[in-house]
């Protein structure tokens with residue numbers, strides 16, 4: 001395999017070189033061909049066994065070992081078409097395995113599940129394996145958003161350059177196919193390849209300069225059940241079409257998009273649709289013309305509808321030219337204020353893509369109130385596995401515990417409870433186009449993700465999006481075993497590192513939900529006041545008496561965007577979850593937390609603890625020296641050592657800052673620089 005370092009390595013489970021296995025398939029097509037290829041690779045790797053394919057059921061029945069792939073229409077009683085098409089059932093009984101699915105993609109998922117189960121249960125003798133599993137994906141859309149630029153750079157990319165673009169050209173090669181395999185194996189079914197900030201040359205992706213290469217790429221991905229989408233420039237009618245407006249209510253503009261859609265889908269029959277960042281951080285949008293985001297999205301949706309295309313419209317809309325002196329404007333409110341009044345106005349094939357929190361992928365934020373608010377709109381939960389604010393893939397930060405918390409969060413949108421997972425599955429309000437998207441963390445580094453342990457986030461995101469009931473720990477265990485093989489010490493130590501890593505990162509960086517104490521622009525490293533007097537609306541407002549932003553009804557009123565009883569819970573510092581207390585409240589440093597600690601002592605303690613824990617990661621990794629392939633071992637060690645040193649920098653900068661502001665000493669007399 002050309003690109004090593006991920007979970008499809010298929011560590012050998014047994015050396016016995018037994019007879020071949022027969023695959024019977026009654027279905028044809030590219031996806032099935034790829035599924036069979038996966039079986040071949042998997043069985044060769046795991047057992048050194050060869051597979052032979054037959055289309056004669058008699059031969060399959062006579063064989064001692066076999067795998068049968070067959071299609072079946074929907075699961076009775078399930079009213080969701082999309083789910084029916086991607087389900088699979090797998091029954092394995094002493095050497096015979098039947099994978100039944102609702103579509104070719106379902107069969108592919110069943111095949112990956114078979115290979116995964118053989119590895120996870122360390123089945124050294126396939127012929128004696130008995131097992132059954134049925135799976136319906138939790139979410140219809142399970143998507144990766146790449147922020148790759150056509151020059152080959154990646155916005156917030158921490159693992160090398162793009163493997164999709166270089167020098168304004170589209171790259172297609174082995175790596176494209178390997179990537180498709182890798183992400184299909186965890187259930188991803190859609191992706192965008194270009195940055196949401198669509199400028200300059202990227203605007204031209206929807207012209208015949210790029211169609212042929214895009215067609216080739218979309219076919220590689222669709223061979224693994226993955227739809228290709230593109231981020232588009234809302235001002236394309238002006239920049240490409242020579243019109244003097246991009247007003248969504250202008251007939252010429254909507255006509256231009258209709259013609260464009262016809263052209264795109266003629267050239268790319270497997271194309272999925274558009275992702276749009278509009279009126280956000282300098283990107284054009286409907287506001288320029290006094291129109292709403294519903295006008296903008298619906299106009300595009302009408303153009304895409306004849307081809308079954310969808311429009312994914314981002315809710316990351318806020319004023320990025322705020323005056324820091326203005327204490328009334330609260331960036332956290334912006335998404336809800338803009339989009340909530342439009343609930344019910346969006347077309348069926350529009351999906352609103354909402355970042356998990358109201359700000360921007362901080363290590364901790366409350367869940368966006370839009371999830372509990374919108375009831376008549378398709379929604380996608382957007383998370384970021386590119387670790388922009390969580391260590392930039394130089395620090396280990398396994399994000400699945402965080403994503404699980406978000407998914408399980410009760411939005412209180414209904415009295416009987418309605419979690420984010422319920423809402424994004426589409427089941428809560430019977431919506432078809434819903435799901436999860438992650439800003440991708442891959443690049444052309446040999447191991448794809450820079451930090452080898454960051455691959456757990458890619459694997460984890462896919463698995464979680466496909467099955468939101470999986471725990472973060474269960475996912476981590478899978479990834480470790482499939483990536484590093486079955487060694488007890490490796491399983492224990494890597495699991496400990498992964499499961500500690502997000503809380504540890506939070507401890508030595510941002511206390512109590514405050515966020516944003518990072519160096520401006522690149523967002524790596526501590527700078528407590530980095531954004532404090534800037535235009536981005538991200539303030540902690542710490543002075544010598546208090547810290548935090550009052551978002552209660554007496555403050556910015558953000559609390560009130562949540563339904564009751566949540567709004568009450570957040571409103572009162574006595575009931576507000578403490579990990580978010582400074583997000584919602586402005587508190588004096590001597591405010592007592594439920595632990596009996598003051599806010600300032602909590603800040604000191606967590607920063608000392610976090611740095612100690614980062615040091616422990618090095619110790620745990622060192623114990624694996626003889627177990628892990630040398631290059632991987634060294635690559636991870638180098639990053640863990642850097643994290644250890646850098647966590648001390650965070651600790652000391654933050655502790656000194658607050659000591660200098662408050663003059664309050666650490667209760668335990670530890671070293672804080674004056």
Ligand code: GCV
Nearest residue numbers: 147155156196197277316360
């Ligand atoms: C692609 C944050 C990031 C930007 C990113 C933006 C977005 O502000 O820092 O790099 O732009 O989010 O999600 O659109």
